Amino acid sequence: MTYQNKPKPDDRSDNVEKLQEMICNTIENMEEAEESLxxxxxxxxxQMIQAKNERRRESIDAFRAEVKDEARARED
Structure with a gap:
């Protein structure tokens, strides 16, 4: 039995926008968590809220690094 499915082409054209949206959403979640304290x-x-927000900060740093990588890839 052979499969005829082909992977979709890698469309990275909107990655920066998606990453920026994820950054904004994560910041909003952090702010809401801080308010809930x-x-x-x-x-x-x-302590759980503070630990989660620390992980969110790390995620934001990773998202920002990925945005820079994507921006560089667009330049190439």
Missing amino acids: SFTDSEEQR
């Missing part, structure tokens, strides 16, 4: 008195919950 004022509504909790649980130290465990507070």
Whole structure:
């Protein structure tokens, strides 16, 4: 049995826009999480939110590095 499926061509034309949108969404999520800190008195919950926001900061750094890579790839 052979498969006739072919992979879609790699369309990277809108990667920078998608990455920038992901950065914005992640920042919004961080801000909402920071606001929620004022509504909790649980130290465990507070630590979980802060840890998640730290991971979000790391993700944002990675997204920004990827945007730079994509921008360089467009120049080539």
